[in-house]
Amino acid sequence: MRKTLNSATGAELDAALRGLGWPDLLDDLPEHAVPLLFRLLGETGAHACVLLDVLDHADGGAGSAPRALPFAGGKWVLWERDGTAGGSVDEELPLRETSTGTALSAPALAQGRRALAWWLLGTGRTMLTLAREHVTQRSQFGRPLSSFQAVRHRLAETFVALDGAEAALRHTEGELGALLGKAAAGQAALTAARHCQQVLGGIGFTAEHDLQRHVRRTLVLDGLLGSARELTREAGAFVRANGAAPRLANL
Numbered sequence: 001m002r003k004t005l006n007s008a009t010g011a012e013l014d015a016a017l018r019g020l021g022w023p024d025l026l027d028d029l030p031e032h033a034v035p036l037l038f039r040l041l042g043e044t045g046a047h048a049c050v051l052l053d054v055l056d057h058a059d060g061g062a063g064s065a066p067r068a069l070p071f072a073g074g075k076w077v078l079w080e081r082d083g084t085a086g087g088s089v090d091e092e093l094p095l096r097e098t099s100t101g102t103a104l105s106a107p108a109l110a111q112g113r114r115a116l117a118w119w120l121l122g123t124g125r126t127m128l129t130l131a132r133e134h135v136t137q138r139s140q141f142g143r144p145l146s147s148f149q150a151v152r153h154r155l156a157e158t159f160v161a162l163d164g165a166e167a168a169l170r171h172t173e174g175e176l177g178a179l180l181g182k183a184a185a186g187q188a189a190l191t192a193a194r195h196c197q198q199v200l201g202g203i204g205f206t207a208e209h210d211l212q213r214h215v216r217r218t219l220v221l222d223g224l225l226g227s228a229r230e231l232t233r234e235a236g237a238f239v240r241a242n243g244a245a246p247r248l249a250n251l
Contacts, residue, residue, distance in 0.1 A: 002040055007047065009046040010094070011082065017048060026057050034111075036120045041124020045213050046090045047083050047093055051224075058108040068101030069112075072230060074225035076101035090216040106226075110178035113225050117169050117178075117185035120221050123214045124185075124192040126163050130211050131196035132153060134203075145199075154195035161188035172248040176238065179231050186228030189218045 004016050017037075025033035036051060058117050080094040088095040104112065132155060135145035140150045145151055165188035169181035193215045197204045206210040213226065222228055239245045 001031045001037070002044065005040050005046045006046040010048065013046055013048040019062065019181075022050065023053070026053060028157065030054075030057065030111075034115050038118035038139045039122040039125075040190075041125070042119045042195065042214075043126050044216075045123070045126070045210065047217075049079065049094070051115055052079055052081060055104065055108045055112050058111040059105055070096050070101065070104070070131075070226065071097075077224070088122070088220050089243040090187035090213075092213075092239040093217075093220060095220065104183055106175055109225060110137060110159070113178040113231075116156035116221055116224055117165070120182075120185040120218065121166055121169070121191040123217050123221070124158070124165075124189040124240060127189075127192045127211060127214045127218075128155065128158050130209075130214075131158075131199045134200050151199055154199055158188075158195045159191045161191045164188070174248070176235065176246065177248045178217045180228070180235055182226065183228045183231035183235065186222040187232070190222060190228065193218045 001020065004020065005013065008016050011169045022033070022037070041047060041050070055067065066078050066080050068076045068078050077086075077088065077095045078098040080096070082094070084094050086093060086095040087093055087097070101218060125131060132146075135151050135155070140148075153200045165181070165184035168184045172178070172181055197215060200209070200211055203209050204215075206212065226234070
């Protein structure tokens with residue numbers, strides 16, 4: 001599957017995934033298929049309309065029309081199945097802003113958030129890998145960049161954030177668990193984008209370097225179905241209204 005994602009993206013990747021049996025995997029083994037595919041999407045930088053497949057599957061059907069999705073700040077974006085590039089921060093994704101949308105069902109929202117969380121973790125891991133490779137290959141003042149404590153601290157903080165988010169995503173259950181998993185993954189990916197950009201310096205801003213693609217992808221994915229900041233606030237409001245936090249994981 002990784003080979004397919006490395007060689008195709010967009011509509012071409014959608015067709016290739018269907019040829020590999022993605023719809024059957026989603027029906028039979030969603031708990032394994034979704035983490036695997038969405039994490040690979042993040043790691044490779046590819047994209048496909050598989051998020052729409054997850055939402056349709058959660059609602060018990062298969063759709064073909066474009067679907068409006070809630071975005072950070074009370075906005076709505078339309079995800080086009082035809083793969084036409086849109087006008088979002090990430091120009092590769094087939095997204096465009098729309099004025100209205102229909103609220104997603106609770107199961108679809110939860111499953112969509114889990115899928116996006118895995119996508120965010122995948123792209124966060126790749127940003128960390130790019131930064132690590134950079135600091136082990138470059139030198140400054142006669143020393144490898146990886147020997148500077150400030151660089152090590154930033155990469156270590158990124159690693160801990162990504163590992164912590166993955167643990168939360170793997171072990172939490174239910175709708176609140178999906179909300180917290182998406183929030184944790186979004187915050188971890190944003191941390192990775194910030195620290196890795198700092199470590200790479202000016203080269204990370206250039207179109208020639210892969211980091212900028214993952215940074216833009218992170219900004220869009222974090223906003224879809226609720227940003228890390230909004231979801232954290234929503235979780236706090238839930239706990240405050242109920243007077244207690246439910247057990248989300250059996251440790």
